[in-house]
Amino acid sequence: MDIQLNFINNSNDVNNSEIVIFQKNVANFDELSVAWMVIRYCGVGDNYPFTFPMSMYVCASDSWGNYSPQLAAKTGDLFSMAFTTSGDRLLPSGNGTSPKEVQVRNELSKGAINASIYKSGKLLATKTSIAPEQKAVFEFKPTIWIGVVSQIVQGEVMNSAIISDINTELSLLGIASADIVMTGGGPGPNSTPFSFNLENIVMA
CATH class of the missing domain: 2.60.40 (Immunoglobulin-like)
Known part of the structure; x- marks a missing residue:
């Protein structure tokens, strides 16, 4: 609420x-x-x-300057930035390793990503330069x-x-x-x- x-x-x-x-x-x-x-x-x-x-949204950008849509996120969620047939996309990936965190993993083969959390459409937190196979973790x-x-x-x-x-x-x-x-x-x-x-x- x-x-x-x-x-x-x-x-x-x-x-x-x-x-x-x-x-x-x-x-x-x-x-x-x-x-x-x-x-x-x-x-x-x-x-x-x-x-x-209480609701929050996650967004990611890649090293080519592309931004994903903001996806609804709740604690415990894992998201992955992955290369698909339609380019780099931020996708829900089930549960993360902690029920208290929102996690964003870089599954691209090359290029760092930035991950951000939004509340009320305003930037709440951000993590930059997440290398491939690394992840950002957010807990509030x-x-x-x-x-x-x-x-x-x-x-x-x-x-x-x-x-x-x-x-x-x-x-x-x-x-x-x-x-x-x-x-x-x-x-x-x-x-x-x-x-x-x-x-x-x-x-x-």
């Missing part, structure tokens, strides 16, 4: 800060995360409702990470310095809907760090 979330800016922000929301691929801790959603110009007192879907906890950033582009990989600055992880486990309330910030020496809390939680 999709989770209905509502970001509320109750902060003292004076910098038109941008808010980034993302998930971490826990199957690869050294992998850099993608800015799944960036909330811009949400003024003090404003709110930004959005849906966090039922949590989101949220923080205040600047000059981040939605859908692009964030650098490690930005990711290490974001330390708020919110668990969505069992939640049907909730407000994400941002407080803190402000000008001058009395300003406090931004903080994010779930409020008005409705359990599924």
